[in-house]
Amino acid sequence: MELIKVKDYNEMSKRACSFIIEKVNNMEKPVLGLATGSTPEGLYQNLIEKYQKQEVTFDHVQTFNLDEYVGLKKDDPNSYDYYMNEKLFKHIGIPREQTHLPSGDAADLSQEALQYESLIQEAGNIDVQILGLGLNGHIGFNEPGTQFSSRTHIVQLDESTRNANARFFPTIEDVPKQAITMGIDTIMQSKMIVLLVSGEKKANALSQLIDGEVTEAFPASILQTHSNVMIIADQAACSKL
Numbered sequence: 001m002e003l004i005k006v007k008d009y010n011e012m013s014k015r016a017c018s019f020i021i022e023k024v025n026n027m028e029k030p031v032l033g034l035a036t037g038s039t040p041e042g043l044y045q046n047l048i049e050k051y052q053k054q055e056v057t058f059d060h061v062q063t064f065n066l067d068e069y070v071g072l073k074k075d076d077p078n079s080y081d082y083y084m085n086e087k088l089f090k091h092i093g094i095p096r097e098q099t100h101l102p103s104g105d106a107a108d109l110s111q112e113a114l115q116y117e118s119l120i121q122e123a124g125n126i127d128v129q130i131l132g133l134g135l136n137g138h139i140g141f142n143e144p145g146t147q148f149s150s151r152t153h154i155v156q157l158d159e160s161t162r163n164a165n166a167r168f169f170p171t172i173e174d175v176p177k178q179a180i181t182m183g184i185d186t187i188m189q190s191k192m193i194v195l196l197v198s199g200e201k202k203a204n205a206l207s208q209l210i211d212g213e214v215t216e217a218f219p220a221s222i223l224q225t226h227s228n229v230m231i232i233a234d235q236a237a238c239s240k241l
């Protein structure tokens, strides 16, 4: 794993943006894996600015998001579909049919999970997967205890994850209890992984990811075994290393 230490959130976002643009501009058909949460918002803002300055285009790009809440419709302001559209897709001229998220309101969620896996394979797998880091070591919505061999599946969200994400919802009761997420093995099949980590509250998790044992009790620890991982982390997040 390569660790790039940067000053703060802005630097992290800019660094990630330059890296993605370099890939997108130099690949014929790049396949990007995207994440939600607060961490990548700065990256997406930077990408929008670069698009507006005509330094990058996205019409040849396909995207696959990590996860989606179960039970929310695409137009629900708390769905990840809505988040991605508002914070990135509608600003960068990417054809919506080239963007993919698992559908959290599919009638048959198991079938949806299988189909999502097939779509990723058909696209030739993910070239660069952007990841955030959960406080408990989750990646995507793969909570502690998830098998490393997992593929796209339905998960019960930990109370700690529901609490951490409650800030986006009117009340904690409104936070869904389930999600559909790429599995750990799905994420690990990405050719490259870029993990973004910012803030002091992530410092313990980052230290455990880098120096802890590889265990299903801390899902992100599996990244130690991937051959091409770049971590871009700010000073606060690196404070326990």
Ligand SMILES: O=P(O)(O)OC[C@H]1O[C@](O)(CO)[C@@H](O)[C@@H]1O
Binding pocket: 035, 036, 037, 038, 039, 040, 131, 132, 133, 134, 135, 140, 141, 161, 165
């Ligand atoms: O970036 P945040 O908001 O700290 O979230 C970290 C991770 O947790 C999730 O939001 C899921 O809880 C992921 O999508 C994200 O990568």
